[in-house]
Amino acid sequence: MDTFSSFFQSQSASRRGWSYDSLKNLRHISPSVQNHLKQVYLSLCCALIASAAGVYLHILWNIGGFLTTLGCVGSIIWLHSTPSNDEKKKVSLLMAAALFEGASIGPLIELAIEIDPGMLISAFVGCAVAFGCFSMAAMLARRREYLYLGGLLSSCISILFWLQFASSIFGGSSAIFKFELYFGLLVFVGYIVVDTQEIIEKAHFGDLDYVKHALTLFTDFVAVFVRILLIMIKNSENNERRKKKKKRGD
Numbered sequence: 162m163d164t165f166s167s168f169f170q171s172q173s174a175s176r177r178g179w180s181y182d183s184l185k186n187l188r189h190i191s192p193s194v195q196n197h198l199k200q201v202y203l204s205l206c207c208a209l210i211a212s213a214a215g216v217y218l219h220i221l222w223n224i225g226g227f228l229t230t231l232g233c234v235g236s237i238i239w240l241h242s243t244p245s246n247d248e249k250k251k252v253s254l255l256m257a258a259a260l261f262e263g264a265s266i267g268p269l270i271e272l273a274i275e276i277d278p279g280m281l282i283s284a285f286v287g288c289a290v291a292f293g294c295f296s297m298a299a300m301l302a303r304r305r306e307y308l309y310l311g312g313l314l315s316s317c318i319s320i321l322f323w324l325q326f327a328s329s330i331f332g333g334s335s336a337i338f339k340f341e342l343y344f345g346l347l348v349f350v351g352y353i354v355v356d357t358q359e360i361i362e363k364a365h366f367g368d369l370d371y372v373k374h375a376l377t378l379f380t381d382f383v384a385v386f387v388r389i390l391l392i393m394i395k396n397s398e399n400n401e402r403r404k405k406k407k408k409r410g411d
Contacts, residue, residue: 190300194364197371198300201360204252204375208259209382215263216270225267233261240376251372259379266387273390280393288386292353296378299357307354308362314355317348342392349384356381 190198219225236258243251273280299307324341360374 189304190361191365193369194361197364197369197374198361200371201374201378204255204371205378205382208255208375208379211256211259212263212379212383215260215265216267217263218260219264219267220271220274225264229261229264233258233265236261237376241373245370248372251370255372255376255379258376262379262383266383269387269390269394273394276394276397280397281390284386284390284393288382288389291350291385292382295350295353296357299354300361302358304365305358305362307358310351311355311359314348314351317344317351321345321348339395342388342395346385346388346392349381349388353378353381353385 215225215229219229236254240251240254240258243254245251270281273284321341321344324337328337328341356377360377363374
């Protein structure tokens with residue numbers, strides 16, 4: 162919580178010069194880059210719809226698992242190897258990757274629905290609000306202001322990887338699991354800021370591949386959503402255990 166509060170304090174300190182005009186016009190972003198961002202976020206919305214369709218297909222036919230994860234990874238690799246001028250193919254591959262990703266996280270979402278359907282809506286809204294706020298913070302910031310965080314976040318990802326690796330071999334406690342959840346959430350929220358500013362910076366230098374940029378933000382969105390949902394499921398399970406203990410005590 163201290164890390165979150167310090168981050169928000171730094172955000173508020175650097176935004177004292179905000180005004181409605183700056184929020185409306187985003188003057189430091191050129192019209193071509195603004196148009197590019199519109200394409201990126203429209204593609205992101207379409208990818209989220211495709212992902213929701215993948216979740217629905219999993220609920221209908223129980224297709225989510227190793228094969229859909231493999232299909233998602235394969236689609237992403239294929240997308241990155243496709244030439245930039247083949248726009249239709251890249252959009253199709255983005256939708257395919259999103260569909261497979263939705264099916265892959267389908268079991269988790271199905272579990273959340275069984276516990277409390279409202280949990281799913283709360284997690285999505287919370288993720289969307291966080292994503293929107295931190296994306297806007299990156300857009301309104303000075304150019305390259307947050308790009309230096311990329312190296313730090315990469316190191317944090319390495320820490321998460323080795324924690325999961327150690328837990329799989331030696332076994333992990335609930336404390337480590339909680340740390341991974343909250344630390345991972347913080348890391349991927351940071352990636353929203355860094356990736357948004359990196360997309361803007363690339364667009365300034367002529368890289369207008371909106372499909373690849375939408376894929377980057379899509380992976381950030383899903384990572385944050387999954388962690389928020391896991392935290393809510395874990396808290397719900399803990400509350401149920403407390404209720405059962407109280408009943409036994411009575």
